[in-house]
Amino acid sequence: MSLFLLLLLLINPTIKKIELINTKPILTVLVDDSKSIPFFNETKNITIFLSEIKNDKSINEKFDINSFSFGSDLKPLDSLSFIENETNVSKAITAANDLYEDKIAPIILLSDGNQTIGNDYEFINSKQKIYPIVFGDTVQYKDLKIAQLNVNKYSYIKNKFPVEVFLNYEGKENVSSQFSIYKEGKTVFTKNIQFSETNNIQTILTNITSSKEGLQYYTASINKIEGEKNTKNNSKIFSVEVIDEQTKVLILTSVLHPDLGVLKKSIESNKQRSVDVFLIDKFKFNINDYQLVIFNQPNNKFNKVLNEVKTNNNNYLLISGTNSDWNFINKQQLGFKKNTLNQTENYGAIFSDSFLTFLQKDIGFNQFPPLKDQFGSVDISKEHQILLYQNINGLETKQPLLVTLEENNQKSGVLFGEGLWKWRATSFLNSNSFQDFDAFIGNLVQYLASNKKRNRLEVNAESLYPANATIQISAFYTDKNYLFDSRASLEITVTNSATKEVVNNPFSLINNAYQTEIENLIAGDYDYKVSVNGQNIHRYGKFKVTEYQIEEQFTNADSEKLQKLANRTGGKLFFKDEIEELKKILLEDKSFYTTQKSISKDQNLIDWKWVLFVVTGLLSIEWFIRKYYGKI
Known part of the structure; x- marks a missing residue:
């Protein structure tokens, strides 16, 4: 019987079983x-x-x-x-x-x-x-509100910065009101506005003069009308950081090219910057009078100027093209080389999200026409950050198109291609404005022209946050070689300027940056301090939390x-x-019905646990009987 049961267990016969499952x-x-x-x-x-x-x-x-x-x-x-x-x-x-x-x-x-x-x-x-x-x-109530407000993040002292405001009116009556912009309780701009059921949107564009250096706060407000229920959307605070900066840029070129005019216009769109353009043969001034030197398609005629730049650690931007002499450039030991062939190539642009040298948004670089340069591979030996990669006939590469380098407090940039005038024209066609392209060139020039020593700890925070918003602050920390250090422990201390209440928050490492989130801060002015634990490295800043609640703007x-x-x-x-x-x-609704699904399962005909139990019992009985009769 034991052997029979064991054989049955090895065969393990099964039967098919159908189960019905109802799904509501x-x-x-x-x-x-x-x-x-x-x-x-x-x-x-x-x-x-x-x-x-x-x-x-x-x-x-x-x-x-x-x-x-x-x-x-x-x-x-x-x-x-x-x-x-x-x-x-x-x-x-x-x-x-x-x-x-x-x-x-x-x-x-x-x-x-x-x-x-x-x-x-x-x-x-x-x-x-x-x-x-x-x-x-x-119920539909009459309501005036500031729907949107656009303003530049930075301005320069004694410059005028534009403010664009969109005002909306909900109602059927003809109404009039007054729109104003205040700074420290003083009116800097005012205008009377009329609305009607059909004329319910007004756009106000004005320019305000930057008179004081530092972070400046303004309040845009439209007066309440009779019968208006919700007035929380009638005002909005905005901020502008005013910078006192005078920058002179020198462009030296070996050839006449449309890019020269584009660079001059883009850089001088900021009135705090001036540009001088010279052919390399006719330049006879002191290079130290300029905060930034741009070399356009250099050749061996640039030898004296490049030696002076290397000796004085001047900041520069090099733009290459079809007329560049790469044999000469490669001998200058600038931290980069290009192994060129005797042919040219068109290089499209791919924006790099991991670029951390300065803040630059993607303005549609991948849609811009390709730049032209001599064909070849690029080798970079200095510490660098790539803003734009090369795209060759739709093939994305890891070769740089625009790169920034930094060593011994000298900043430099290299653009591997000519044809910037096409980029500015395309940017205008895409956005009906030169602003995005000029801001891109302005960001690059602002970084390269700055003589500030690079900080090992950089903090990125907004100057203005709405009430009860989640405040996100990021930081970038490097080691002594200015390479990103993921081993550090960072902490932020936020202090309310009025109540002196303190909030401490650690940073979390996300990708190649440290980030933290702070919640439930009441409206007011705040000072913050970001510290690296175990290091005597700190960064300070401030921001304001406004009383504006985006969820309370509706009537x-x-x-x-x-x-x-x-x-x-x-x-x-x-x-x-x-x-x-x-x-x-x-x-x-009969379309909401219960579905029935059948599932076929293989079920064992015998329960192996009980079979093993019986086999064990039979063998045990046999052993005791044999033992009793002395057969063992």
Whole structure:
């Protein structure tokens, strides 16, 4: 019997078994957890509505209910706090669709419909039906607001910097108001404005003179009109850092080229900078009179000037092209070489996100026409940062197109290609302005012309943050060789200038930078100190937290946009007191059905545990019987 059972266990016969699994549709409930809900006094109503949906017996019999809260991101609903500083309805809906991509999962959206960040949810493509529930006042009140304010981050002393303001009016009556800009309580600009139902947008563009060096704060404000309910969106604070800087730039060239005029115009777009252009044969002045020297397509005629630059550690920018003499340049020991062939090549630009020398945004470099230079590979022996990589006929390479170098307090840059005039023209066609390209050249010149010694610790922080926003501050720390050091421990100390309350936060290492986030700071002025633990290295700065709340800029719920969302997705709009109508729609909709799926499983005919137990028992009995009769 034992042997028979063991053989049966080895054969292990199986049978097919069919199991039926019922899958109910999922009811996804998205709840707006932003500060606009308590601003409309809807926290209690939204909590009651959510509870009635989740506790309804009929709804639970038909659906599996999954609840989420959202502000700037979608999160599983644990509890509602209504403290989110931003609302991204579009991201919440998209995330819910992705989560239940292959399932029947209608969406209930509990919100006031006011979105502050992200793509416009009105035009979202959703495979699931969406049922928006409107919370908030739907009455249309008269309202004036500053919709957007654009200003440069930096200005130069005694210069005028532009301020662009977009004003919006909601209402049907003709109204008039006054727009003003204040600095330290004094009016620096004012203008009377008229609005009507059709003329409801006004754009104000003015120039303000920078009269004082340092970080300067201004307040833009439009006066309240009669019957206006929400005045928190009538004012906005902005800041400008005023720099006292006079820069002279020298351009030396071996050939006449359109790039020379482009460089002069771009650099002199900042009135604090002046440019002198000379052919190398006609330059007879002192090179030390200039903060930056630009060498355009150098050849052996530049030998004397280049030797002087190397001796005095002058900062320079070298631009090569088809007329450059690379045999001469390679002999100068500038920290870079190019092994050229007797042919030219067109080089497109690829922007590098990891460039850390100075702050530069991507202005569409990959869409610019290619620059022309002699073909060959580049070798760089100095410490360097690459801003633009070469793109050859659509092939991205790791060869530099624009690179910055730094050694012994000497800063230099190299652009491997001629044709900047095409870039400036293309930038104008893309944005209808030369501003982006001129700002790019200005950033490069500002870095190269600066004689400041490089700091091992650099901190990047904004000067202005809205109330209760998450304040993000990044830092870049290097070792004594000015190479990024990922082993350091950084900490920031933030002090409220009025209350002297102190907040300490550590930095986290993310990619090639240190970052920290500070939350729940009240409105006011703050000083900060960033320290490297174990090192006597510190950086100081300040910022202001304004009283402006982006979630409190709305006067009413946006039921119109929510209605369009419902129509687009095949759902239906409801108001907060129509919960029974919502339940009825959900329960009667036959497209929300339970699916049944059959699963085939192989099931063992015998239970091997019991077989082993019986075999063990039989063998044990046999052993005792044999022992009893003396057979063992």
